[in-house]
Amino acid sequence: MRAGFPDFRLGNVLATSFTGTLSERHGNAVERIPTPHRLIDWLAVSGLAVDSCTTAQLDLARELRESIHAAATAAAIQDSLPAAAVQVINDCSTQGRAAAILTPEGKRRWRLSSASRVEDALSVIAADAISIIAGERDGKLALCASPTCQAAFFDTSQSRTRKWCDMNTCGNRQKKARFHANQRKNSSPVE
Secondary structure, eight states, X not given: OOTTSOOOOOOSSHXXXXXXXXXXXXXXXXXXXXXXXXXXXXXXXXXXXXXXXXXXXXXXXXXXXXXXXXXXHHHXXXXXXXXXXXXXXXXXXXXXXXXXXXXXXXXXXXXXXXXXXXXXXXXXXXXXXXXXXXXXXXXXXXXXSOTTTOOEEEEOSSSSOOOOSOIIIIIHHHHHXXXXXXXXXXXXXXX
């Protein structure tokens, strides 16, 4: 990873992990793909390696990210999907030429049409978003309970009652805040 940038928050679901490249949306937002090279890094760790990325491709990636976030948020609260977001997702889905490849280990890998086609990688992300927003996968879209985060995530827990997009960040922060509040309450002098 390139030094000086925040770490990626990677999950098991490609589309919602991609929306996590902008975190703390309702607090001090953290942009995790501020440059074309950081998008290349994120795509590589997500199994969608490309050799190059232009500023225009980065802008398209961010537009897709925000469209997925808007549509996933609407789906999570059972609201109408924003037409503009649906259009961006559909456009990105159809613009790429990627193929699913089965590895000898029995895993799926993506083969992009060209090592420099960011659009191919974005089409895979858009297709993943379509499958979760359309309810084609076993799980439920939910929103992080952290008031500063509220990221859309795909809950595949058995009970479908997960509260946090990531227990190691948002969940831990909330648990620490509750602990410190209880400590302050318990250490207050009793009158």
